[in-house]
Amino acid sequence: STNQLLVWDNVANYVHQFGKHRLDVMAxxxxxxxxxxxxxxxxxxxxxxxxxxxxxxxxxxxxxTGTNASGWGILSxxxxxxxxxDDRYLVTANVRADGSSKxxxxxxxxxxxxxxxxxxxxxxxxxxxxQWIDDLKIRADYGVTGNQDxxxxxxxxxxxxxxxxxxxxxxxxxxxxGKNVNPDLRWEKGKNWNIGLDFSLFNNRLYGxxxxxxxxxxxxxxxxxxxxxPYLFDETFVNVGTMKNSGFxxxxxxxxVNTRDFSYSFSVIGTTMANKFVDFSN
Numbered sequence: 048s049t050n051q052l053l054v055w056d057n058v059a060n061y062v063h064q065f066g067k068h069r070l071d072v073m074a075x076x077x078x079x080x081x082x083x084x085x086x087x088x089x090x091x092x093x094x095x096x097x098x099x100x101x102x103x104x105x106x107x108x109x110x111x112t113g114t115n116a117s118g119w120g121i122l123s124x125x126x127x128x129x130x131x132x133d134d135r136y137l138v139t140a141n142v143r144a145d146g147s148s149k150x151x152x153x154x155x156x157x158x159x160x161x162x163x164x165x166x167x168x169x170x171x172x173x174x175x176x177x178q179w180i181d182d183l184k185i186r187a188d189y190g191v192t193g194n195q196d197x198x199x200x201x202x203x204x205x206x207x208x209x210x211x212x213x214x215x216x217x218x219x220x221x222x223x224x225g226k227n228v229n230p231d232l233r234w235e236k237g238k239n240w241n242i243g244l245d246f247s248l249f250n251n252r253l254y255g256x257x258x259x260x261x262x263x264x265x266x267x268x269x270x271x272x273x274x275x276x277p278y279l280f281d282e283t284f285v286n287v288g289t290m291k292n293s294g295f296x297x298x299x300x301x302x303x304v305n306t307r308d309f310s311y312s313f314s315v316i317g318t319t320m321a322n323k324f325v326d327f328s329n
Contacts, residue, residue, distance in 0.1 A: 048083070048084065048085040048086075049082075049083070049084050049085075050081075050082075050083050051080075051081070051082045051083075052079070052080070052081050053078075053079070053080045053081075054077070054078070054079050055077070055078045055079075056075065056076070056077045056078075057075055057076045057077075058073065058074075058075035059073065059074050059075065060072070060073050061073075067132055067133040068130070068131070068132055069130070069131040069132075070128075070129070070130055070131075071127070071128070071129040071130075071131075072126075072127070072128050072129075073126060073127040073128075074125070074126045074127075075124075075125050075126070076122075076123065076124055076125075077121075077122075077123040077125070078120070078121075078122050078123070079120060079121050080118070080120045081118060081119050081120065082116075082117075082118040083115075083116065083117050083118065084114070084115070084116045085114065085115040085116070086113075086114045087111070087112065087113060087114075088101060088107065088111070088112040089107070089108040089111035089112065090103075090104025090106065090107055090108070091104060091105075091106045091107075091108055092104060092105035092106040093105070117198075117199050117200070118148075118199065119147070119148050119149050119199045120147075120148045121145060121146065121147045121148065121195070122145070122146045123143055123144065123145045123146075124143065124144045125141070125142065125143035125144070126141070126142055126143075127139065127140070127141045128140050133170065134167060134170060135166065135167045135170040135171065136164075136165075136166060136167075137163075137164065137165040137166075137167070138162075138163070138164050138165075139162070139163045139164075140160075140161075140162050141160065141161045141162075141190070142158065142159070142160045142161075143158075143159050144156060144157070144158050144159075145157050145159070145193060145195075145234075147195045147234075148199070149195050149197065149198075149199055149200075149201065149202065149232075150195065150202055150232055150233060150234065151202040151203070151229075151230045151231070151232055151233075153230070154202075154231065154232065154233035154234070157193045157233075157234035157236070159190070159191045159192060159193050159236075160190070160191060161188065161189065161190025161191065162188065162189050162190070163186065163187070163188035163189075163190075164186065164187055164188070165184055165185065165186035165187075166184065166185045166186075167182070167183070167184045168183045168184065168185060169181070169182050169183040169184070179248055179249050180246075180247075180248060181247040181248060181249075181250065181251055181254075182245070182246065182247040182254075183244075183245075183246050183247075184244070184245045184246075185243075185244055186241075186242075186243045186244075186245070187240070187241065187242045187243070188239075188240065188241050189238075189239065189240040189241075190238075190239050190240075191236055191237065191238050191239075192236070192237045192239065193234040193235065193236055193237075194234065194235040194236075194237070194268065195234060195235075197268055197284065201226070201229060201232055201284045202228070202229055202230055202232040203228060203230075204224060204228045205224070205225040205226060205228075206222050206223065206224065206225055207222070207223065207224070207225030207226075208220060208221070208222060209221040209222065209223045224279055226280060226283075226284075227273065227278045227279060227280050227282070227283040227284075229283055229284055229285055231285075231286070232284065232285070232286065233266060233286055234266065235264065235265070235266050235267055235268045235286065236264075236265055236266055237262055237263070237264045237265075238262070238263045238264075238265070239260065239261070239262045239263075240260075240261050241258055241259065241260045241261070242258070242259045243256060243257060243258035243259070244256065244257045244258075251302070252301065252302045252303075252305070253299070253300070253301050253302070254299075254300055255297065255298050255299035255300055255314075256296075256297070256298050257295075257296070257297050258295070258296040258297070259293075259294075259295050259296075260292075260293065260294060260295075260296065261291075261292075261293040262291070262292040262293070263289065263290075263291050263292075263325075264289065264290045264291075264292070265288075265289040265290075266286035266287075266289075267286065267287060267288045267289065267290060268284070268285075268286060269284070269285075269287065270282045270283070270284050271283060271284075271285055271287055287327060288324065288325075288326060288327045289324075289325040289326050290322065290323070290324055290325065291322070291323045291324075291325050292320065292321070292322050292323075293320075293321050294318055294319045294320040294321055295318070295319045296317070296318045296319075297315070297316070297317055297318075298314065298315075298316045299314065299315045299316075300312060300313070300314040300315075301313060301314075
């Protein structure tokens with residue numbers, strides 16, 4: 048078997064600093080092509096266990112002989128603009144467009160934007176004289192991600208073997224549809240938003256982050272049971288249902304002792320999670 052993965056990426060960056068302002072701009076393109084081929088044959092009835100090359104086999108098992116091949120590709124365009132004022136106000140906007148060969152041409156492209164903003168409160172004048180606060184930042188973000196992690200050719204018609212038919216003294220291979228085709232197959236999308244707080248206090252002795260997250264995964268991909276008829280097979284790969292995840296995360300570290308000869312610190316990390324299956328449609 049042979050796996051070949053070709054990747055071609057191009058990224059351009061531009062950075063401009065003027066006074067207290069900083070602007071970062073990035074644009075890029077990515078292309079991936081994956082090809083897999085396989086040939087196999089099985090030999091049996093070897094004279095001994097020392098030589099097991101195919102030409103030493105006394106019998107070839109033709110039922111375990113064949114070839115396979117598959118491939119997929121994806122083309123992506125992406126960009127990002129980030130603005131920073133005096134290390135106090137930070138705003139970032141991203142967008143990417145991905146076209147996958149695994150999806151039907153009518154639903155091949157997915158557009159995935161994201162936005163984030165942060166306010167470093169500790170840089171403001173009303174906290175300049177607060178000695179016990181080293182760093183304090185409030186942040187929020189929203190973004191959409193895509194999933195196309197499934198097999199190739201699920202959105203198009205494929206053929207498969209249906210055994211053999213005996214006619215006029217000979218056996219002929221019978222061919223027919225290999226699965227239930229789904230031309231409406233599309234990207235599974237996750238819509239995420241987060242609100243967080245990063246802090247460092249008491250000369251960096253106590254620091255960490257607090258974060259609330261909310262994720263809505265829609266158009267979930269999977270094999271689902273269908274009735275026969277009207278379908279030829281009892282399973283179809285489709286986008287069905289919506290799942291919601293939300294919760295709270297915290298990561299806090301305390302440097303209890305920090306001397307030249309000895310240091311001791313401990314961390315507390317935790318997450319709460321609530322999962323809800325929002326809807327399930329046919």
